[in-house]
Amino acid sequence: MAAPLALTDAADPSFAELLALRPHLSLHAMDGLVMEDVPLARIAQEVGTPAWVYSAGALRHRARSLKSALTHAGLTATVHFAMKCNDNLAVLKVLAAEGLGADVVSEGELRIARAAGIPASAIVFSGVGKTASEIRHAIEQDIFQINAESAEEIAMISAIADGLGRTARVALRVNPDVDAKTHAKITTGKSENKFGVAFEDAPAIYARMAALPGIAPMGIATHIGSQITAGMAAYRAAYARLAEMVKALRAQGLPVERVDCGGGLGIPYRDEPAPSPEALAGAIRATLGELGLPVMLEPGRWIAGPAGVLLASVVLQKQGASHRFVVVDAAMNDLVRPAMYEAWHGIVPVSGARAASPLSAAEVVGPVCETGDTFARGRLLPHLATGDAVAFLDAGAYGAVMSSTYNARPLAPEVLVDGTRYAVVRERQTYEELLHGQRVPDWLAT
Numbered sequence: 042m043a044a045p046l047a048l049t050d051a052a053d054p055s056f057a058e059l060l061a062l063r064p065h066l067s068l069h070a071m072d073g074l075v076m077e078d079v080p081l082a083r084i085a086q087e088v089g090t091p092a093w094v095y096s097a098g099a100l101r102h103r104a105r106s107l108k109s110a111l112t113h114a115g116l117t118a119t120v121h122f123a124m125k126c127n128d129n130l131a132v133l134k135v136l137a138a139e140g141l142g143a144d145v146v147s148e149g150e151l152r153i154a155r156a157a158g159i160p161a162s163a164i165v166f167s168g169v170g171k172t173a174s175e176i177r178h179a180i181e182q183d184i185f186q187i188n189a190e191s192a193e194e195i196a197m198i199s200a201i202a203d204g205l206g207r208t209a210r211v212a213l214r215v216n217p218d219v220d221a222k223t224h225a226k227i228t229t230g231k232s233e234n235k236f237g238v239a240f241e242d243a244p245a246i247y248a249r250m251a252a253l254p255g256i257a258p259m260g261i262a263t264h265i266g267s268q269i270t271a272g273m274a275a276y277r278a279a280y281a282r283l284a285e286m287v288k289a290l291r292a293q294g295l296p297v298e299r300v301d302c303g304g305g306l307g308i309p310y311r312d313e314p315a316p317s318p319e320a321l322a323g324a325i326r327a328t329l330g331e332l333g334l335p336v337m338l339e340p341g342r343w344i345a346g347p348a349g350v351l352l353a354s355v356v357l358q359k360q361g362a363s364h365r366f367v368v369v370d371a372a373m374n375d376l377v378r379p380a381m382y383e384a385w386h387g388i389v390p391v392s393g394a395r396a397a398s399p400l401s402a403a404e405v406v407g408p409v410c411e412t413g414d415t416f417a418r419g420r421l422l423p424h425l426a427t428g429d430a431v432a433f434l435d436a437g438a439y440g441a442v443m444s445s446t447y448n449a450r451p452l453a454p455e456v457l458v459d460g461t462r463y464a465v466v467r468e469r470q471t472y473e474e475l476l477h478g479q480r481v482p483d484w485l486a487t
């Protein structure tokens with residue numbers, strides 16, 4: 042497995058350094074940690090914790106920066122937000138208003154995208170195991186494009202579309218066999234990964250696809266992995282291979298309308314080098330530009346990750362045999378990334394006074410009955426008292442969507458901040474809802 046980000050380290054960035062890179066967050070002596078113009082202490086007080094909080098301003102700013110980088114590189118591009126990273130309706134509404142479409146991986150996501158007002162003509166459906174009923178639904182909705190990941194799936198799409206008397210626009214997802222140098226669990230473009238068709242097999246599969254009823258071949262797609270921070274080399278290698286393939290397909294007289302470049306642009310959770318959208322746009326331009334085709338992008342994390350925090354409160358602080366433990370009311374069932382990928386998230390006290398107090402190392406843990414329910418080890422934090430709020434940074438992507446009710450902990454609410462306003466955009470799950478749907482069979486009911 043690729044090296045994860047270490048949970049323990051000596052040179053963590055300071056609170057000021059973390060916040061300097063996240064302009065929608067600021068720390069004040071009186072108001073403490075503020076998102077846009079709303080003190081997070083107010084949200085912690087009024088909504089309770091744990092709670093996910095997203096900045097509409099940051100979402101807009103990041104969507105615009107990405108689009109403008111593509112435009113400045115002279116590319117004709119559509120951006121399809123990978124809503125697997127955040128499927129909150131209000132978040133999607135903000136991004137739809139910026140002209141973003143959606144990249145969906147299930148019928149559930151497709152339905153949520155439509156409910157957020159994203160037109161079917163801006164939706165691309167990716168995924169290695171779309172079921173027949175999901176494919177049928179996508180075709181009935183007449184979405185922009187289905188990215189097929191196997192010859193078997195193409196046969197299903199053709200049969201379903203033909204049976205419905207429709208034509209599905211289909212791109213072929215190609216596995217370029219490049220190493221994106223990210224965490225092993227989220228690398229997708231190596232030949233041993235389950236995604237797409239092998240590079241060598243793609244031209245023949247594409248040609249067969251073009252001859253099938255019910256399918257309009259649109260082009261090729263790739264996605265090499267997520268949280269890519271190791272520069273543009275892997276992107277360039279993958280896109281150069283796609284360019285080569287487009288030329289080969291065209292030489293066979295096959296139609297190619299566009300290329301889907303996927304997502305994966307990484308963000309600095311701690312102090313990783315952050316590849317810019319300009320660098321990505323430049324890599325696309327340099328490799329695919331001469332084809333003169335429109336491109337599609339499927340970014341998720343880069344847009345939503347830094348825009349969100351997970352607010353939690355300290356339940357208690359205790360001194361163990363060798364460590365100070367800060368036990369918070371959020372846990373691995375809320376933010377699973379540290380437990381799952383040993384991921385590092387910045388943790389900033391919400392009180393200005395606390396943030397300015399002397400620091401010492403702490404283990405930040407949740408209440409779940411697993412040692413893996415650890416958010417940070419050896420993290421420099423001030424003394425924290427019961428009820429003090431803290432914010433876990435960069436929780437806007439792969440945060441709420443990956444949460445569960447493990448240990449019968451209700452799902453945390455989601456909040457959208459927009460300037461001086463905030464609103465709860467998904468309510469906290471109730472204990473009644475936790476029990477909802479459970480049935481005791483007759484033979485056990487006494």
Ligand SMILES: Cc1ncc(COP(=O)(O)O)c(C=O)c1O
Binds near residue numbers: 168438
């Ligand atoms: C097909 C596809 N597109 C886009 C994404 C979005 O990735 P990221 O959030 O890293 O931009 C993913 C997830 O890695 C994906 O599987």
Ligand SMILES: N[C@@H](CCCC[NH3+])C(=O)O
Binds near residue numbers: 125439
């Ligand atoms: N869930 C992963 C990203 C998965 C990307 C899915 N295509 C993370 O939190 O980093």
